[in-house]
Amino acid sequence: MEVTPRRAGMVALLALLPVLAFGIFRTWWAGAITLINVLIIAVSLYLLMSPTEEEAHEAHADNGVENASDEAL
Structure with missing residues (x-):
């Protein structure tokens, strides 16, 4: 069972x-x-477990093409 921000x-x-x-x-x-x-604790848990803007941006930008930084490694 995955713990989502809403469930937490x-x-x-x-x-x-x-x-x-x-x-x-x-x-x-x-x-x-x-x-x-x-x-306060409930709101803190929600914010702690919710995705960040960077994670959401990476999820939308991922189209199967590797980043240039990944190729350098």
Whole structure:
């Protein structure tokens, strides 16, 4: 099973369930701080696992012709 950015973000957002329970059964402000932390982690995972612009550019530019730098090696 390949881990895509979308799937990793969804799994990270599952942490919102304990945050909700923590916010309900403890103080509301502690739940709010925990919610912000979970969202920061989820966004970070998404950005970490998403393809970069260079990778996307290389995928579109690859037409079976080798680059000149590859021939020099």
